[in-house]
Amino acid sequence: MPNNTDRIGLPYILQSQSQKEVTHNDGLGLLDMLVQAVVQQVSLNTPPASPVLGDCYIVGGAPTGVWVGSANKIAQAITGGWRYYTPFNGLSVFNITDSTIYRFNGTMGETS
Secondary structure (H helix, E strand, C coil), X not given: CCCECCCCCCECCCCCCCCHHHHHHHHXXXXXXXXXXXXXXXXXXXXXXXXXXXXXXXXXXXXXXXHCCCCCCEEEXXXXXXXXXXXXXXXXXXXXXXXXXXXXXXXXXXXX
């Protein structure tokens, strides 16, 4: 049996696994990020200095600082740092800054 769901990558709780609450909580965090996904900004390369916990951003193509290596991912501010998610084709997010929906198809493209 795989460790994660096929599309979103939610972690499965495995038989005889210790600390099941860690796996479960990680899955809840991913759901919190992706269900009705909202981002503060698209193609941002520099992490905000004081992000609000839970705020998400689409990392640009030339990230700096702690975002290096996370180009085109969704970055969510969490306690102690950032959670990153690689979008799947067809994932839509609402950009709160310009009230536009973006859909991932290899890159994050504007749809409306």
